[in-house]
Amino acid sequence: xxxxxxxxxxxxDMGDGPPDFIAQPKLxxxxxxxxxxxxxxxxxxxxxxxxxxxxxxxxxxxxxxANSGQNSIAVLLALALMVLGWLIGIGALNYPFxxxxxxxxxxxxxxxxxxxxxxxxxxHKVVGIQYVVGVLVFFFTGGLLAMAIRxxxxxxTVHVFSADTYIKIVSEHGTIMMMMxxxxxxxxxxxxxxxxxxxxxxxxxxxxxxxxFWIFSAGYLVIFSALFFGGFPTxxxxxxxxxxxxxxxxxxxxxxxxxxxxxxxxxxxxxAVTIINYRAPGMTWSRVPIFVWxxxxxxxxxxxxxxxxLAAGLFxxxxxxxQTAFYVxxxxxxxxxxxxxxxxxxxxxxxxxxxxxxxxxxxxxPVFARKPLFAYRIAAAGMIGVALLSxxxxxxxxxxxxxxxxxxxxxxxxxxxxxxxxxxxxxxGMGTLYxxxxxxxxxxxxxxxxxxxxxxxxxxxxxxxxxxxxxxxHGGFFVLSHFHYTIMGGLIFAFFAGLYFWLPKxxxxxxxxxxxxxxxxxxxxxxxxxxxxxxxxxxxGQPRRVFTYAKNLQTLNDFSSISAFLLGxxxxxxxxxxxxxxxxxxxxxxxxxWDSLGLEWQxxxxxxxxxxxxxxxxxxxxxxxxxxxAPALADFGQATMAASASPPSSSTSxxx
Amino acid sequence: MTDIIKDSHGMSDTPEEREFELRAHIGSIWSGxxxxxxxxxxxxxxxxxxYFYLRSSNNGLLWRPDHVTGPTAYGWAIWSLTMLAAGxxxxxxxRFRKGNSADWMIAGWVGxxxxxxxxxxxxxxxxxxxFYPGSSGYASTFIGYTIINLLTIAIVxxxxxxxxxxxxxxxxxxxxxxxxxxxxxxxxxxxxxxxxMTYFLGFVAIASTLMFAMxxxx
Numbered sequence: 001x002x003x004x005x006x007x008x009x010x011x012x013d014m015g016d017g018p019p020d021f022i023a024q025p026k027l028x029x030x031x032x033x034x035x036x037x038x039x040x041x042x043x044x045x046x047x048x049x050x051x052x053x054x055x056x057x058x059x060x061x062x063x064x065x066a067n068s069g070q071n072s073i074a075v076l077l078a079l080a081l082m083v084l085g086w087l088i089g090i091g092a093l094n095y096p097f098x099x100x101x102x103x104x105x106x107x108x109x110x111x112x113x114x115x116x117x118x119x120x121x122x123x124h125k126v127v128g129i130q131y132v133v134g135v136l137v138f139f140f141t142g143g144l145l146a147m148a149i150r151x152x153x154x155x156x157t158v159h160v161f162s163a164d165t166y167i168k169i170v171s172e173h174g175t176i177m178m179m180m181x182x183x184x185x186x187x188x189x190x191x192x193x194x195x196x197x198x199x200x201x202x203x204x205x206x207x208x209x210x211x212x213f214w215i216f217s218a219g220y221l222v223i224f225s226a227l228f229f230g231g232f233p234t235x236x237x238x239x240x241x242x243x244x245x246x247x248x249x250x251x252x253x254x255x256x257x258x259x260x261x262x263x264x265x266x267x268x269x270x271x272a273v274t275i276i277n278y279r280a281p282g283m284t285w286s287r288v289p290i291f292v293w294x295x296x297x298x299x300x301x302x303x304x305x306x307x308x309x310l311a312a313g314l315f316x317x318x319x320x321x322x323q324t325a326f327y328v329x330x331x332x333x334x335x336x337x338x339x340x341x342x343x344x345x346x347x348x349x350x351x352x353x354x355x356x357x358x359x360x361x362x363x364x365x366p367v368f369a370r371k372p373l374f375a376y377r378i379a380a381a382g383m384i385g386v387a388l389l390s391x392x393x394x395x396x397x398x399x400x401x402x403x404x405x406x407x408x409x410x411x412x413x414x415x416x417x418x419x420x421x422x423x424x425x426x427x428x429g430m431g432t433l434y435x436x437x438x439x440x441x442x443x444x445x446x447x448x449x450x451x452x453x454x455x456x457x458x459x460x461x462x463x464x465x466x467x468x469x470x471x472x473x474h475g476g477f478f479v480l481s482h483f484h485y486t487i488m489g490g491l492i493f494a495f496f497a498g499l500y501f502w503l504p505k506x507x508x509x510x511x512x513x514x515x516x517x518x519x520x521x522x523x524x525x526x527x528x529x530x531x532x533x534x535x536x537x538x539x540x541g542q543p544r545r546v547f548t549y550a551k552n553l554q555t556l557n558d559f560s561s562i563s564a565f566l567l568g569x570x571x572x573x574x575x576x577x578x579x580x581x582x583x584x585x586x587x588x589x590x591x592x593x594w595d596s597l598g599l600e601w602q603x604x605x606x607x608x609x610x611x612x613x614x615x616x617x618x619x620x621x622x623x624x625x626x627x628x629x630a631p632a633l634a635d636f637g638q639a640t641m642a643a644s645a646s647p648p649s650s651s652t653s654x655x656x
Numbered sequence: 657m658t659d660i661i662k663d664s665h666g667m668s669d670t671p672e673e674r675e676f677e678l679r680a681h682i683g684s685i686w687s688g689x690x691x692x693x694x695x696x697x698x699x700x701x702x703x704x705x706x707y708f709y710l711r712s713s714n715n716g717l718l719w720r721p722d723h724v725t726g727p728t729a730y731g732w733a734i735w736s737l738t739m740l741a742a743g744x745x746x747x748x749x750x751r752f753r754k755g756n757s758a759d760w761m762i763a764g765w766v767g768x769x770x771x772x773x774x775x776x777x778x779x780x781x782x783x784x785x786x787f788y789p790g791s792s793g794y795a796s797t798f799i800g801y802t803i804i805n806l807l808t809i810a811i812v813x814x815x816x817x818x819x820x821x822x823x824x825x826x827x828x829x830x831x832x833x834x835x836x837x838x839x840x841x842x843x844x845x846x847x848x849x850x851x852x853m854t855y856f857l858g859f860v861a862i863a864s865t866l867m868f869a870m871x872x873x874x
Contacts, residue, residue: 099818100817100821103825204684205688303691325791326797333793336713
């Protein structure tokens with residue numbers, strides 16, 4: 001039997017349900033009893049205490065540890081058992097333990113009410129919302145640290161922080177932001193919208209999905225704990241031998257990255273398997289939305305690159321605790337080994353961050369341009385091409401160290417090569433906008449800004465791939481400005497485009513347009529005023545991660561710092577918009593406020609717990625904007641058509 | 657026209673939808689198992705890269721002074737037991753596919769016992785290592801290898817144990833029907849899981865052999 005356009009009409013009662021892994025979720029309302037964030041905090045706290053005691057007990061017999069005041073084993077065990085307690089407390093390990101007794105999944109219990117957001121929930125929509133809050137907490141923490149950095153750089157001679165404190169703030173800022181950026185789209189929007197966009201009623205592995213969020217949040221606690229262990233002085237790249245020499249805060253960095261890498265693997269694994277297996281009937285690969293293409297390319301990178309980070313972190317932890325010498329050159333190791341392992345993950349990581357941003361923009365542009373996505377297949381091929389090539393460029397991070405100079409042209413070439421599929425994706429956007437009657441709504445403005453910013457970030461990246469330029473500007477503000485333009489100017493702007501675009505579907509409430517416009521313009525203007533001067537500052541020779549600089553650069557630094565403060569303030573407008581639109585003065589959003597043809601907009605709002613009352617049968621791709629006689633997107637079955645406030649045919653006909 | 661099946665919670669599915677969900681579920685186990693192998697390959701490749709990187713760098717001539725080696729007897733024992741566990745899983749699945757569930761169960765329990773013993777020996781080996789962890793590049797990578805091998809064997813133990821425990825319960829659920837031939841969704845899911853697990857153990861056998869050769873024989 002296969003699902004076809006022939007739709008059922010008769011209803012039978014069946015007391016004996018199907019096996020749990022294909023059954024629909026059971027609804028339950030829960031109070032404060034059971035497992036939730038509170039029990040996770042208690043579990044984490046108890047685990048921390050136990051681990052710290054255990055570490056001190058184990059290591060107290062070694063005089064060199066007892067006398068050093070730095071017991072890395074105690075710090076590691078405290079953090080490890082804290083994470084374990086956190087996971088036990090939230091209920092992440094209930095099912096793995098139950099499996100040992102031969103039990104299969106007990107059906108997906110979906111808690112109702114607001115408490116579900118504080119639980120180990122298996123509904124991908126709840127996990128998506130949890131991720132939204134999680135990444136914003138990461139983002140604002142990293143943002144506050146950025147404000148501290150810019151405050152210090154207001155004056156080259158009058159200092160707010162010591163040099164030591166400054167580098168630790170920079171390190172914490174970079175690490176938190178990178179951890180956040182690796183999940184900022186995949187976590188919230190990927191988990192929430194991929195099943196909806198492919199016509200699925202569930203994720204392939206909902207427990208792994210929920211696990212990915214809760215271990216991601218544990219990773220935040222771990223990396224934040226570095227501040228209480230004295231921080232770490234290596235920047236986000238954690239280079240040895242500084243890594244080896246650093247205090248216990250380095251354990252937080254290494255263990256934090258290892259934890260986050262497990263979360264990234266889990267998220268990517270689940271999304272990839274879901275996209276491969278749960279696409280609705282009729283959704284061939286040529287009908288998959290471009291956002292989903294970007295997510296599957298990213299998922300491939302997450303699953304294959306993150307294990308290398310895990311191994312690198314493990315080796316670093318072994319160096320710090322059991323005194324191995326992976327990264328200690330004097331004992332037969334090599335500090336360059338860390339660089340290689342780190343960047344073998346680190347460069348695909350750049351595309352883990354960039355690709356979902358391209359996916360969002362590719363998804364939103366046709367909606368507001370009212371045109372089909374230009375060269376859809378090239379966009380999809382470009383994303384796969386970027387994902388593949390990203391594994392072959394990591395050595396360009398080692399142009400100045402740890403590489404045979406004869407190998408540099410090869411990696412210069414591969415790095416320049418990757419700009420070709422990236423350029424495809426860029427040109428797909430331009431082709432979509434060409435001769436379009438664009439509606440300049442807030443999400444669209446953010447998308448346009450992505451192209452503007454990424455053009456600057458991308459072109460400066462091509463400069464940096466050339467060895468002579470790289471040798472000249474390496475380690476300075478030019479590089480810093482380049483990657484802020486690509487990550488913040490590309491990814492974070494795309495993330496906000498996605499939030500403004502999809503929040504009405506996620507919450508059923510409209511975002512305030514006026515506040516949205518204020519947010520966009522202040523963020524766009526002050527982002528460019530903050531980071532563009534840094535290209536000049538870098539070319540004039542200011543190095544990264546140093547808290548003082550030449551006096552003649554103060555004007556540019558002050559300009560950049562003041563712009564950064566105003567950029568920070570622009571996010572307060574976003575917070576105010578969220579508070580106003582969602583809580584203080586909520587206004588119901590139309591079912592399909594942007595007249596999108598996307599499948600995610602064709603189901604009812606609020607979205608049923610099982611997404612679609614009937615599994616849709618897909619008839620075409622979702623980009624037939626303004627095409628007379630365009631086919632209907634999907635057959636949703638009679639029941640769903642009745643429940644949905646905006647059936648697909650209405651959107652299509654509106655365009656005709 | 658087909659029926660809508662309504663469960664006790666008032667939600668409904670058509671038989672076609674349930675079949676679609678089942679196919680997707682089984683496909684997920686299949687592709688998930690393969691993807692997991694891909695992930696694990698990169699983890700092990702990181703260790704192999706470290707091994708050869710430090711070996712070729714030979715910084716301070718401290719890659720492997722005096723050609724020190726991990727406890728070879730333990731290495732042989734752990735490798736043999738891992739191979740036995742993998743071999744039993746592969747043999748058991750062949751028997752299972754011919755409808756002989758009892759053989760599969762026996763092979764599974766033997767494999768699990770072997771894997772548990774390997775796990776124990778891998779931990780115990782730390783007591784017997786004849787060099788300081790940071791004494792050389794080889795010593796460091798050897799410690800890294802023992803950790804990753806421990807993790808690998810622990811995954812094998814967990815997967816084997818949960819599959820065997822599931823098989824015991826499944827017998828009751830199927831009311832004596834043979835899990836290999838039953839069309840019950842739980843049986844289909846179980847078969848997909850056994851196939852993925854066996855595939856992973858085959859991968860473990862290959863990876864363990866390569867690692868064993870690197871750390872004990874080269």
